[in-house]
Amino acid sequence: MPEVRDHDHGAPAEERDHIDLLLDDDLRAFRRDVRAFLRGAVPEETRNRIDRGYAATKSEIADFLAKLSARGWTAPAWPVEYGGTGWTQLQRMVFSSELARNAVPGIPPFGVSMIGPVLYTFGTQAQKDTYLPGILSGKDFWCQGFSEPGSGSDLASLRTRAEDRGDHYLLNGQKIWTSKAHYADRIFLLARTDEAPRKQGGISMFVLDMDTPGITVKPIIAIDMNHSLNEVFFEDVKVPVDGLVGERGKGWNYAKFLLGNERTGITNVGRCRRQVERLKRLARADLTPGVDLSKDGAFLRDLARVEADLTALEITEIRILSQGKNGPSAMTGPSVLKLASAQIQQTLAELIVSTLGLYAAGRGAGFVDAFDDIGDLPSDFVDGALNEYLFGRSVSIYGGTNQIQRDILARSALETRP
Template identity: 50%
Template sequence: MDLSYSPAHDAFRADIRTWLDANLPRPLRDKVLNHKRLTRDDYVGWHKLLTTCGWSAVAWPKEYGGPGWDVTQRHIWDEECARAGAPMVLPFGVSMVAPVLMKYGSAAQKSHYLPRILDGTDWWCQGYSEPGSGSDLASLRTRAERRGDHYIVNGQKTWTTLGQHADMMFCLVRTDPQAKKQEGISFLLIDMKTPGITVRPIITLDEDHEVNEVFFEDVQVPLDNLVGEENRGWTYAKYLLGHERTGIARVGQSKRELLFLKRLALERNKQGKPLLHDPLFAAKVAALEIELMALEVTVQRVIASEAGGKGPGPEASMLKIKGTEVQQALTELMVEAIGPQAAAFDPAFLEGECEHSKTGDDDAAPLAAYYFNFRKTSIYGGSNEIQKNIIAQMILGL
């Protein structure tokens, strides 16, 4: 695989960098670069701004409103957005349910939902995990019983990221309780304003409201909101998870955070010298940078394979494992570089309620919350232990 950039791609990068420098709102950029929390308006505003350029869904084909960029252009876009401090476009609509609709959805579902995902009209959330059904997702118990022209849904979902803002949920439900657990599951699109839905916050260790539990009590969902065939939802769920795991690698973000780590280590001294010049710490940073470089090459290979018409395979599990390991290692080294000052916790600063941290160190103040938040990355999207089983079965035949 040729990893060099053509003159046309270099020009494309220059154009993207110029646009981001001119259009990315400075307050939003500063929030991202300084590890502060983003609001619903932050995400929606950025999505709407990208929509005006046709860049809210850069991996979509032109027929559905995407820009028609090639693999390298999309990689450059991701890199430059991360470099500039742009927030990610939330994946639930654009990168997760949309590919499922494109492949398995009805014509009516495509014509209705895809434009609303593209322009940010609908905020989506994911209804997969349940109490007792996380890594063993196929054991889910939320029921959908067919009555007339509706399904009646009862059950509970948990760890629903940003579900408090969502207009729609793509949800796995059990429609045949007598079938084997991977069978008898269906894929529904549920309007979150439907009577009978209750969203309750789960406040995490860093005092943030990012995830929720969602309860369904006799929720009526039209039959037209079934994606594909009844009891074939496990097939669609696996297809979606392949796209999610590829995106979880987040190479551009990790490259940006590596630069932040190096700056921290240059500004902190150990025995009169910058920490980055300490042989032991420098070796840790170098080893991590090598892992990140290898991950980037693997991402490019996988995306190129997908561009050739091959869907995400076991390679997506590799990206999920290594990408999240790199992300966690970065946060660990940040905390190590800061030392005891990283233990400080200033929620008001994280929420943007004050310009500077009460600790006096704006770089250190967010790092404890950042570190703890990234403990989840090796769990969501299918825990890394499960991904290793997938690799063993699909590649090694074990």
């Protein structure tokens, strides 16, 4: 297999980093530090695999988190007293952008971005002491038990029940789409503890260990033919009372708090920029003999259009993070970002697949082994792109579908309630 070149090798400086324009000298120096650290912390082979569109393995993630943790960089956004870095919003943006651009394993969001902030904001001292260190060190992997077979977009209709038995809650029910549950150490979940007039009432949030008796995990193989999703069953699971997060019956509020964080965190700007570079790489790869994409007006126009979209998304994200007077409100900002970002991510993946031509028909290890390379690209470059395209259909579904985001946005702009 030929040597893989650095994905942004050879790009003119202004194109490689047009975001540079937005940074001052200190931030540029900061970025150099981050970049050097990341490239040292993750083996090149791992970065190449991720760059081509394959998911990092659990051990690759764990190795990376251990190094991040040693540097104190696992959870930059947390308050300093809980282990955050005290960075400015822009430093954090540069950091997360570098994570994506350098194709290191993603920091799993479930601990750092989701339950962590809920616990240090609403949790008891004991919960903070018990759970936050394991998140910061990267030792504990978490998963999220929200969706149920009958409760997807209509999450508040969930039926998993936690019955108050005095010294514990008795948990019965089922969760679905639970990413990484097959290797998670702990789970945070929503369950109904009380009957309430509004379906959002009576829901509570719990944290518990995945090795608690009565929990069964079953894999769901996704359309990318990989295993990252699961079903999780709870049968008479005893949840200790100190597993209740915050106040009983307020789980819905905590979930909204948590999902708001999730939406801001999933713009994936850095990864999108990597995809733009990948498209340029594909354009000069001679994948289809006789077709020079760098002279194909339709291809260049599509590339230019999505690149302009991406630039607008980057600026919108900065406007939100800077919390300036002109930025979108806290209510609309995350939904605007999520809709725009889903559109861009999917357009990029679609464009990439369309440049693969007939090779988009192959898939998997056998396909990779059948070719040394395709054009002047290694065959797993093609397979990885398909991998990303397939699972990328989920970005407009998870964290609130595009249609749910539109509902939220419309509510902000219209007086009338549906």
